Amino acid sequence: MFGTSTVVTQVGKIALSHSKTWFEEGGDFWIAPIILTQNARDRGKGYLRQLLEMPFKRKELSLLSINKLMHLYNCAGSFKEKEKRKTIRDFLGKVVGRRAGVNIRKRMTVKIRYSKEVRKSGIRNVLITKIESCGLHPAIAGIVRRKSRIVWRRNRNVAEILCNYKQHSKMPESLYTCKHYDLPAVKGHVLTRIGDIPGLPALVLNGKNVVRPKIETTKEEISSGLQSGLASVLNGQLGEQLSDLQIADCFSGERDQHCSADEGIVLAVKNKFRDLIVTQVDRNTGDLVLRCPSTYQHGLDKLFTWNVAYDEVSRSEAVIMKETKTDFENQGLHKLVNWNPKGRFGNAYVLPKHKDLEKWRPIAPACSDPTTTGSHWIARALNLLLEKLRGAMHFNLTATARLKQNLKKAETKLQQYGKDTLTISEGFDIKEMVTSLPHSAIMGALNWLLGEWEKKGFQKITVCKRRKQVTLGRKTYGKGYRKFSFTYIRSFISFELQHTYTKCRGKMLKQVIGVPMGKNSSPPLACILCAKYEESFLRSLGSDRKLVHGVRFMDDAMLAVVCNRRKESSVDMAREILRKFGSCYGEKLSLVRTDDGSNTIDFVGSKLTIVPGRTRFLLEPKIKNDWKSGWAKCNRDWTSKDGGQKEEEEEEEEKG
Numbered sequence: 001m002f003g004t005s006t007v008v009t010q011v012g013k014i015a016l017s018h019s020k021t022w023f024e025e026g027g028d029f030w031i032a033p034i035i036l037t038q039n040a041r042d043r044g045k046g047y048l049r050q051l052l053e054m055p056f057k058r059k060e061l062s063l064l065s066i067n068k069l070m071h072l073y074n075c076a077g078s079f080k081e082k083e084k085r086k087t088i089r090d091f092l093g094k095v096v097g098r099r100a101g102v103n104i105r106k107r108m109t110v111k112i113r114y115s116k117e118v119r120k121s122g123i124r125n126v127l128i129t130k131i132e133s134c135g136l137h138p139a140i141a142g143i144v145r146r147k148s149r150i151v152w153r154r155n156r157n158v159a160e161i162l163c164n165y166k167q168h169s170k171m172p173e174s175l176y177t178c179k180h181y182d183l184p185a186v187k188g189h190v191l192t193r194i195g196d197i198p199g200l201p202a203l204v205l206n207g208k209n210v211v212r213p214k215i216e217t218t219k220e221e222i223s224s225g226l227q228s229g230l231a232s233v234l235n236g237q238l239g240e241q242l243s244d245l246q247i248a249d250c251f252s253g254e255r256d257q258h259c260s261a262d263e264g265i266v267l268a269v270k271n272k273f274r275d276l277i278v279t280q281v282d283r284n285t286g287d288l289v290l291r292c293p294s295t296y297q298h299g300l301d302k303l304f305t306w307n308v309a310y311d312e313v314s315r316s317e318a319v320i321m322k323e324t325k326t327d328f329e330n331q332g333l334h335k336l337v338n339w340n341p342k343g344r345f346g347n348a349y350v351l352p353k354h355k356d357l358e359k360w361r362p363i364a365p366a367c368s369d370p371t372t373t374g375s376h377w378i379a380r381a382l383n384l385l386l387e388k389l390r391g392a393m394h395f396n397l398t399a400t401a402r403l404k405q406n407l408k409k410a411e412t413k414l415q416q417y418g419k420d421t422l423t424i425s426e427g428f429d430i431k432e433m434v435t436s437l438p439h440s441a442i443m444g445a446l447n448w449l450l451g452e453w454e455k456k457g458f459q460k461i462t463v464c465k466r467r468k469q470v471t472l473g474r475k476t477y478g479k480g481y482r483k484f485s486f487t488y489i490r491s492f493i494s495f496e497l498q499h500t501y502t503k504c505r506g507k508m509l510k511q512v513i514g515v516p517m518g519k520n521s522s523p524p525l526a527c528i529l530c531a532k533y534e535e536s537f538l539r540s541l542g543s544d545r546k547l548v549h550g551v552r553f554m555d556d557a558m559l560a561v562v563c564n565r566r567k568e569s570s571v572d573m574a575r576e577i578l579r580k581f582g583s584c585y586g587e588k589l590s591l592v593r594t595d596d597g598s599n600t601i602d603f604v605g606s607k608l609t610i611v612p613g614r615t616r617f618l619l620e621p622k623i624k625n626d627w628k629s630g631w632a633k634c635n636r637d638w639t640s641k642d643g644g645q646k647e648e649e650e651e652e653e654e655k656g
Contacts, residue, residue, distance in 0.1 A: 044075035048088055061095045069096050070139035073104070083478060100140055103233055108148040110229035113155065115217040120150050122250035123222060130230055130245070144233060159207030159288065161266045165279040168293060169300060169349040172506045176275040178292035189292035190276060191357055197290070203261055204269050208286040214263040222247050282351040282361040289352055297505070299350045303362040304504040309435040309513040313501070317345060317508060324499045325370070331491055336482055337377070343370030346518060348504040362435075364502040364511075366518035371496070375520040377463045377482060378492055382524035384470040385449055385461065386531060393538040394531035395550035395557065400604050403551065407608075407617040410549040414562040414615040422565035423615045424574050427601035427608075428582070428591040430555040433526050435514040436588045439497045442515060445529040446493055450486045460485045496521060523554065530585065537584035541577065548577060553604045557591070560610065 051058055061069065069092060076088040093105040110127060112118060131145050168174055178190040185191060195205045203209055223245050270278075277296045281287040304310055313320065325339055346365035353359040366372065387398050397403060414423055453472075462471050462483045477483070484492075496519060500511040515522040530552060538545045550559045559581050563574035582591050595601045599610040607620040 040071070041075050041078060044072050045078045048072060048075055048079075051091075052084060052087065058091055061092070062098075066096070066099060066137045067139065069099070070137070070143075073143075083480075096140070100137060101235055102136065102140055102144065103235070104140060104143055106147075106233050108144060108229050108233045109151055110149070110225050111151050111153050112222060112225050113213070113217050114152040117251050118217050118222070119250055119252050120152075122247070123226070124148075124150050126245060126247055126250065127226060127229070130226070131234070134234060136234075148229070155210055155213050156263070157208055157210045158204050158266055159280055159285065161211070161263070162204065162207070162270050162278045162288060163280060165277050165296065165351075166347070166349055168277055168296060169504065170347055170506065174293040174297060176293045178276060178294075181273070181276065183290065186358065189295045191291045191295070192289070193357075194278075194288040194290060200269060201265050203265055204288075206286045207280060207288045209261065211261050211263045211266055214267070219247055219250075222250055279351060281357075282353050284354050287354070289357060291352070291357075296350070299360045300348070300504055303350055303360055304348050304364075304502070304509060305507065307435065309511055310502075310509040311512050313508040313510050315508065317503070320501060320508065321345075321370070324501075327499065328371070328495065331495060333371075333374070333488075333492055333495060336484065336488060337371060337374030337492070340370040340372070343372070344368045345501045345503055345508075348502045348509070362517075364518040366500075366502075366516070369519065372520070374492060375496065375516075377465070378484070378489055379520040379524050380468065380470050381461045381463050381484060381489065382446075382449070382521065382528065384472075385453060386524065386528055388472070389449070389452055393545070394534040395552040395559075396527050396531050396534075397551050397553045397604075400553060403553075403604065403606075404619060406551055407619065410560065411615050411617060414547070414549055414560065416547060416562050417564040417570075419613070420564050420566045421562055421615055422571070422574075422612065423560050423562050423599070423610050424571075424578065425558060425560040425595075425599055425601060425608075425610050426578050426593060426597075427595040427603055428557040428559070429594050430530070430557060430585065431590045431592055433530075433555045433589060434517055434522060435511075437514050437526070437529060438588065439513070441586070441588070442497065442525055442529060443490075443494065445532045446490065446525065448532050449528050450489065454486065458486075461489075493521060493525070527554070530589075533585045533589075537581060540580075544573070544577065547574070550581075551603075556594075556604055558601055558603050558608065560615075562615065 051061075064072075073089060073092045073096070076085050076092070079085050079088070089105060093103065097103050097105075108127075110123065112120075112123060127148055127150070128145055131141055131148070134141070136144070178185075181190055183190045183192055184196065194200065203211065226245055226247075273290055275293075276290050277293050279289050279291065279296070281289060305312070315323075321343075328334060328339055346368060348362065348364040350360040350362055353361055366375075369375070383398070386396060397406060415421060458472055460474075460483050462473070462477055462481050464470070464477075464481050466480060496516045500516040500519070502509050502511070502518070511517060515525045534550065534552070538548070541548065547562045548559065550557065552558070559578060561574040561577050564570040585591060599612070601608045602622075605622055607622060609618040609620070610616070611618060
């Protein structure tokens with residue numbers, strides 16, 4: 001055999017088996033080395049590497065033919081780095097676009113309203129036929145055909161048709177009344193759930209039900225969708241072909257004339273209650289509520305217009321936006337976070353709470369704010385800084401999925417007195433957590449968190465722009481990452497506190513108290529402030545803090561204190577710790593107890609019970625938003641091993 005590296009291929013094995021007799025007779029047989037030759041794709045990759053290293057050579061691309069350009073475009077997939085692939089396809093796509101008049105980088109999407117009678121395969125056949133008949137280069141036509149998509153547009157559901165609370169939240173004043181409606185009322189005004197009104201169709205009782213449209217998808221609608229999709233990519237290559245679209249095969253011919261989920265049923269209900277406001281319920285979007293317009297406007301004024309946390313601004317939205325952008329650039333924040341020129345201030349509205357329809361949940365959306373992207377990045381950085389802070393003592397729970405693990409550790413921690421151990425617990429709800437915190441206290445808590453990391457030698461944090469990766473390492477990352485200094489984070493949060501605006505009933509309001517409502521940075525800022533108060537509370541206990549275990553998820557808090565049930569002084573000390581915790585969050589935040597003193601707490605959507613004697617936590621989940629059936633009839637989630645064994649033994653005894 002020849003060469004330093006030899007490979008026995010499958011063909012060689014077959015040849016060896018067929019020539020066994022010939023080999024035994026003394027014939028010569030050998031296996032030659034396999035030589036890897038350079039193919040056209042490798043040669044194209046080498047040329048593309050030169051274009052990346054020497055950008056001035058890209059001028060040569062205008063002299064190449066369409067065949068060579070498309071070959072180089074396909075060779076870009078051989079690079080492992082995503083950034084290099086994108087860069088190559090971008091400048092090659094521009095050259096091909098100038099030569100062929102087609103944007104090969106854009107995906108062709110045809111959006112059609114869903115209908116049972118419409119055949120998606122028929123629409124795709126028409127689309128491919130039109131692409132191939134445009135006289136494009138075969139390579140260009142192939143890539144356009146592969147990147148084309150047919151997408152269904154969802155029909156409206158019941159809530160989208162009936163709900164009108166967002167429109168009323170933009171109106172200065174409503175002239176409608178509820179006097180002529182014979183419906184359940186509270187304090188003289190209509191207030192009832194749609195499910196409690198007799199005689200209504202079952203379809204409208206759940207706002208999530210998707211209804212069949214009154215007007216079916218027509219040929220003109222399909223033609224319009226095809227034309228817009230083709231024109232978005234092919235531009236002037238279509239000519240007069242758009243006027244001749246053969247869409248007869250796009251319909252299956254099976255039409256269901258009788259449908260119980262027709263849109264007309266919902267429209268009749270909407271017309272019947274056209275003078276009332278229909279709202280969704282907070283945290284239960286399928287439940288709909290009918291109420292008087294005057295009570296809804298009163299709720300808006302109470303939570304926004306008359307609230308001391310907001311000041312009315314006489315300037316227009318355009319003037320405020322211009323001033324805010326100027327201040328944003330003067331502080332140098334635009335160097336790391338882009339200002340979105342299409343951003344707008346959101347319109348505030350309120351939703352009735354699930355447990356009590358007379359209470360309101362204020363919502364001030366800021367998803368269209370010009371600095372939403374930067375606020376999202378900073379929020380992820382703050383969450384990591386609070387979660388990874390070593391040596392800090394606080395009760396913050398980052399996710400409800402970690403509650404079980406947290407309570408398991410507490411069972412081991414709170415075994416201080418053996419058989420005489422008694423665990424006393426209380427549940428709390430932090431009121432006015434968002435709109436009652438002064439800006440000075442918020443900045444003080446932020447400085448406390450960043451200062452703890454600065455003591456450890458950290459000055460910057462790196463955030464991935466697209467993924468959830470956040471790191472405190474000093475490694476230098478590429479263009480897909482942003483590195484924020486702690487000084488920049490302080491400046492950005494200070495800017496958001498000073499420039500938080502919302503619109504309510506046609507008025508511009510500026511938030512002057514509390515965390516920026518509706519923005520991504522609001523939850524981590526509130527949690528950081530609470531964590532700072534909790535650390536001060538635990539440090540004030542001294543050595544007794546080993547007897548305490550607390551859990552807090554946003555505004556829901558739970559504190560468990562262990563004591564010796566044989567000693568009255570130990571029990572009194574535990575109750576004194578619980579009383580002291582009730583005022584640990586300062587004067588602006590008030591705690592309201594949510595338990596009845598029976599060591600059973602409603603906590604983050606579950607029923608938490610502390611077993612007397614040896615400390616054990618029993619966690620029973622509740623059905624989400626089930627306001628009629630109460631507790632869920634489901635299996636218990638025992639957080640302790642003993643509880644799980646006990647449950648298995650009881651099941652075996654029943655079977656036996």
